[in-house]
Amino acid sequence: xxxxxxxVNSIRTRIKQVEAFLSEVNPDILCLQETxxxxxxxxxxxxxxxGYQVITYGQKAYNGVAMISKVPFEDIKYGISEGIKxxxxxxxxxxxxxxxxxxxxxxxxVNVYVPNGSSLESDKYEYKIKWLNYLKxxxxxxxxxxxxxxxxxxxxxxxxxxxxxxxxxxxxGIMASMKERESLKQVLDNKLEDVFRLFEQxxxxxxxxxxxxxxxxQDKGWRIDHIYLSQELIQNAKNCKIHKxxxxxxxxxxxxxxxxxxxxxxxxxxxxxFFG
Numbered sequence: 001x002x003x004x005x006x007x008v009n010s011i012r013t014r015i016k017q018v019e020a021f022l023s024e025v026n027p028d029i030l031c032l033q034e035t036x037x038x039x040x041x042x043x044x045x046x047x048x049x050x051g052y053q054v055i056t057y058g059q060k061a062y063n064g065v066a067m068i069s070k071v072p073f074e075d076i077k078y079g080i081s082e083g084i085k086x087x088x089x090x091x092x093x094x095x096x097x098x099x100x101x102x103x104x105x106x107x108x109x110v111n112v113y114v115p116n117g118s119s120l121e122s123d124k125y126e127y128k129i130k131w132l133n134y135l136k137x138x139x140x141x142x143x144x145x146x147x148x149x150x151x152x153x154x155x156x157x158x159x160x161x162x163x164x165x166x167x168x169x170x171x172x173g174i175m176a177s178m179k180e181r182e183s184l185k186q187v188l189d190n191k192l193e194d195v196f197r198l199f200e201q202x203x204x205x206x207x208x209x210x211x212x213x214x215x216x217x218q219d220k221g222w223r224i225d226h227i228y229l230s231q232e233l234i235q236n237a238k239n240c241k242i243h244k245x246x247x248x249x250x251x252x253x254x255x256x257x258x259x260x261x262x263x264x265x266x267x268x269x270x271x272x273x274f275f276g
Contacts, residue, residue: 001028001029001105001107001261001262001264001265002025002026002027002028002029002259002260002261002262003027003028003029003031003107003109003150003152003227003259003260003262004021004025004027004029004030004031004243004257004258004259004260005030005031005032005033005111005152005153005154005225005227005257005258005259006018006021006030006031006032006033006225006246006253006255006256006257006258007032007033007034007113007153007154007208007225007253007254007255008032008033008034008035008253008255009034009036009253009254009255010034010035010036010037010253011032011035011036011037011042011043011064011066012036012037012041012043013251014251014252014253015043015046017246017249017252017253018030018032018047019046019047019050021243021246021257022047022050022052022068023050025243025257025259027259028069028070028071028105029067029068029069029070029071029104029109030052030067030068030069030257031065031066031067031068031100031109031111031152031153032065032066032067032068032111033064033065033111033112033113033153033154034063034064034113034154035056035058035063035064035065035066036058036060036061036062036063036064037058037060037064038058038059038060039056039057039058042054042056042058042066044056047068051070052068052069052070053068053069053070053071053072053073054066054067054068054069055067055073055076055100055102056100057078057079057097057099057100058097059096059097062096063096063097063098063113064097064113065097065098065099065100065111065112065113065153066100066111067100067102067109067111069102069104071104071105072104073102073103073104074102074103074104075102075103076100076101076102077100077101077102077142078100079094079097079098079099079100080093080094080098080099080131080134080135080138081093081094083099083101083138083141083142084134084137084138084141090134093130093131093134096115098112098113098114098115098131099111099112099113099135099138101142103147105264105265106147106148106264106265107147107148107149107150107233107264108142108145108147108148108149108150109150109152110138110139110142110149110150110151110152110153111152111153112135112151112152112153112154112155113153113154114128114131114132114135114153114154114155114156114157115127115128115131115156116128116156116174116175117156117174117175117180118174119174120173120174120177125174128156128180129179129180129183132180132183132184132186132187133183133186135187136183136186136187136189139151139187139189148229148230148232148233149192149228149229149230149233150227150228150229150230150233150260151187151192151227151228151229152226152227152228152258153225153226154208154224154225154255155184155224155225155226156175156224157175157176157180157181157184157224158170158175158176158222158223158224159181159184159185159194159226161203162202162203163203163222163223163224164176164222164223165204165206165219165220165221165222166220170222175222175224188228191230191231192228192229192230193228193229193230193231193234194226194227194228195227195228195229195233195234195237195240195260196223196226196227196240196242196258196260198234198237198240199237199239199240200240205223205242206219206221206222206223206242206244206256207221207222207223207224207225207242207255207256207258208221208222208223208224208225208254208255208256209221209222209247209254210254211254216247216248223242225242225255225256225258226258227240227258227260229260233262233264236262236263236264236266237260237261237262237263238261238262238263239260239261240258240259240260240261241258241259241261242256242257242258243256243257243258243259244256
C-alpha cells in the first residue's frame, strides 16, 4: 500500500499536478493540505473519474485538508472536536480546518495541517502550541481503538537540526524552536516513528522550499512534511520517498509530496507476529 502526503497550496490551482501525481506515482491514498477551498467547490469529480473516493474538510481561501483513496473510507472524523469531544475550546479550535482522519483498510490515517505560527512573538505561535496539545489529546482518544496509526501531513516543524539547510541560522526560530519540537515529541509520545528516518539518516533531504530568495534554485529547503507510523506499520515499511521533482513544476506548490510504501495488509503469518 502506497500512502502519500502533499501540501498543494491550493487544490484548484494545482489540480492538474495532483492528477499527474496520481497517474505517475499511483498512490492508494493521497492526503492533501492547504487546499484553500470550501467543500462544495473542491474538484472532486476529476478525481472520482480516476477511480478515487474523496473526502474534504475545507474553508474559503485558507487551510483545508482532504483525503483521496482507492480504498473505501470508514469512521471518518472531521476536526479535532470529533476525535476528543472534550470542551467548547475543542470546537473553537476547529474554526480552522486542519485535521481529517479515517479508517482505511484497517489503518487509522490522520491527515494534519499544523499551524505555521508566524513568529515566536505572535499570538499565532501560542495557537500553534495549543493546537499541538489538542492533537496529543486527539491521538490519545482515538488510540483507545488500538488501530494501526499513520499520522502524516505538513507539520510546519523541523524536528531535528538535519531537517534544515542552515540550522545555525534557523535553530530556535519559528518552525525550529524548542517549544515546538517538544510539543511535537509529546504528540508522538515515543509511540510513533518518523518513517523517512528509518531509511535515510543524512541531512540534505527537504520537502519545502520557500518561494522567496531563490530557495528552490539553491536547494535551501526544510523537511517539515512528515509521515509517522505506529510500530505495526513501521515493521511493514518498505521505503519512504520525497518526490522532489514536483517542486520543479511550472507554478508549483512550495512543498513536494512524500510517500511511504507499506507491505499492507500483512500476510496471516505476519499478522500473528505483529498483533499476536
